[in-house]
Amino acid sequence: MLRxxxxxxxxxxxxxxxxxxxxxxMVSESGVYALLVYHYCPEYRQLREWLTNQVVPALRDARPVRSVERPTLSVLSWPQMSLSMLHWQDEPWIRLRDMPCLLADDPFNRKESWWRRTSRLLRGY
Incomplete structure (x- = not known):
């Protein structure tokens, strides 16, 4: 059975x-339902109904509530742009397609043009 x-x-x-x-x-909720499927017997219908309608809801109600159980969406706004951010499992998530916009405004990733570097070099800076 455990296999x-x-x-x-x-x-x-x-x-x-x-x-x-x-x-x-101890068997998890999905494990109990898997065992009921693997070992089908019409008499198990009442057991499944009891688990589904009484046991599992009682266990879920007794569980401590986390601050955020499901993902929440927020918007970060700047004068130049706004960015959608997903908060899930205590982590902020940014869409992959928004990353080029963020990296374009990053001062650490900005490169000077070749003529500006050359003029700076010629002036002795």
Whole structure:
């Protein structure tokens, strides 16, 4: 039965009950649904409904809420341009197609034209 589950769908955990601790097999939500599909039996319908309608919602409600669970979009505005930014998993994300616009205004990436360098060299700067 366990051979049909991926490593992220099962895990041995130490569970403490009263004053004793014992290793128990824990199966993730996707693992439970995979087992129900692999070992189909019409009688399992009530088990699936109970898991879907009562157990999983209760577990999700008991989970601590993170500040941002889903990606949020924001806009950074400057006088020359505006930029869309996605905030996801506590990281800002910028679209790849917007990168040339950002790099074009970067003072570290600006190169002088050849005639300006030559004139500076001739003037002794």
């Amino acid at each position: 049909k589950l991926d490593a992220d769908q099962r895990q041995m955990m130490c569970v403490q009950t009263y004053d004793t601790a014992a290793e128990h097999l």
